[in-house]
Amino acid sequence: MDESSVTSETVQELVAGGGAVPDKYLYKDVPVGSTDPIPLVDIPVVDLSLLLSPSSPSAGDELDKLRLALATWGCFQAVNHGMSSSFLGRVREITQGVFGLPAEEKRRISRAVDNNEGYGTDTVLFEEQVLDWTDRLCLTLLPEDRRKMRFWPEKPECFREVLHEYSTKLSEVSEIILRAMAVSLKLEEGSFLDQFGAPGTFLARFNYYPRCPRPDAVLGLKPHADGSVLTFVLPDKEVDGLQFLKEGEWLGIRIIPDALVINAGDQAEIMSNGAFKSPMHRAAINAYRDRISIAVFCCPLSEKEVGPISELIGDATPRLYRNVKNYTETNFQYYQSGRRAIEAVKI
Numbered sequence: 340m341d342e343s344s345v346t347s348e349t350v351q352e353l354v355a356g357g358g359a360v361p362d363k364y365l366y367k368d369v370p371v372g373s374t375d376p377i378p379l380v381d382i383p384v385v386d387l388s389l390l391l392s393p394s395s396p397s398a399g400d401e402l403d404k405l406r407l408a409l410a411t412w413g414c415f416q417a418v419n420h421g422m423s424s425s426f427l428g429r430v431r432e433i434t435q436g437v438f439g440l441p442a443e444e445k446r447r448i449s450r451a452v453d454n455n456e457g458y459g460t461d462t463v464l465f466e467e468q469v470l471d472w473t474d475r476l477c478l479t480l481l482p483e484d485r486r487k488m489r490f491w492p493e494k495p496e497c498f499r500e501v502l503h504e505y506s507t508k509l510s511e512v513s514e515i516i517l518r519a520m521a522v523s524l525k526l527e528e529g530s531f532l533d534q535f536g537a538p539g540t541f542l543a544r545f546n547y548y549p550r551c552p553r554p555d556a557v558l559g560l561k562p563h564a565d566g567s568v569l570t571f572v573l574p575d576k577e578v579d580g581l582q583f584l585k586e587g588e589w590l591g592i593r594i595i596p597d598a599l600v601i602n603a604g605d606q607a608e609i610m611s612n613g614a615f616k617s618p619m620h621r622a623a624i625n626a627y628r629d630r631i632s633i634a635v636f637c638c639p640l641s642e643k644e645v646g647p648i649s650e651l652i653g654d655a656t657p658r659l660y661r662n663v664k665n666y667t668e669t670n671f672q673y674y675q676s677g678r679r680a681i682e683a684v685k686i
């Protein structure tokens with residue numbers, strides 16, 4: 340094991356040890372939730388198979404649904420995305436498999452203190468930071484030559500193969516959505532994709548939220564917006580917990596088992612000059628059941644500069660954001676302190 344690896348206790352180990360929830364996980368001033376249960380709602384559903392099919396009479400309707408969903412909620416549930424229920428089952432299985440590995444195996448892939456890639460707990464950047472009740476594995480999926488294979492678990496045996504296939508599938512899906520986002524705003528089909536620069540960077544975060552006896556004062560994942568262009572979340576099939584902030588109110592997403600929850604990230608808000616919203620969201624924990632989710636962040640390559648698409652800047656819609664580069668990294672610093680990076684690039 341690397342000397343600088345994270346050695347502190349994982350949340351999973353904490354739970355196994357019993358005892359009270361340590362102070363550093365507790366929100367003291369802000370109530371986080373579930374004394375009054377958070378309402379579960381249905382967010383817009385978009386059928387990806389209809390989006391870009393010129394022969395389909397409903398393609399226009401579906402594009403409108405996509406545009407409206409991203410302009411209001413900033414997220415939607417994607418169905419007919421081309422991945423079978425059994426394949427998504429395997430993605431969930433390898434996730435369960437990794438978190439179920441013996442501690443020794445997990446230690447072998449643990450992240451360094453100053454790096455997100457690998458297995459570990461919440462990254463501590465600030466003393467006053469309230470910690471997320473989660474263990475996670477972060478991996479670069481694409482471009483393939485930037486994968487750091489020493490962090491890719493060798494068990495469960497099919498882990499690498501399934502994850503490779505999932506990366507390829509998500510890359511295809513992201514292309515469809517980026518094209519459709521442009522068409523829905525009456526732009527050239529490549530307007531988002533060209534700035535994104537295929538294949539872009541795809542970062543996976545496997546989240547494991549053990550059950551927690553203090554759902555009133557603990558969060559699995561702090562309120563945040565993603566720094567990506569798009570984020571794909573494969574949520575737990577049974578245990579809800581993902582919540583979005585809509586008009587000042589936290590609302591829980593009702594699970595559709597084989598749908599992907601897709602949200603716009605800050606870089607989609609920047610490129611669209613505010614036409615699409617990067618929503619605040621968080622993950623609640625559950626007192627009785629563990630929960631998993633797999634988030635994949637699609638970002639431009641770190642060296643690529645992105646900014647508002649010129650056709651979206653005009654007298655009625657003045658430029659709202661500066662151009663940004665390596666935004667994903669900037670975002671993380673803000674994110675851990677509970678602030679929004681996008682505020683810093685507003686004009």
Ligand SMILES: O=C(O)CCC(=O)C(=O)O
Nearest residue numbers: 544546572581622632634
């Ligand atoms: O666990 C979830 O459902 C949400 C994950 C998420 O928002 C993230 O990893 O950024």
Ligand SMILES: [Fe+2]
Nearest residue numbers: 564565570620
């Ligand atoms: Fe997120």
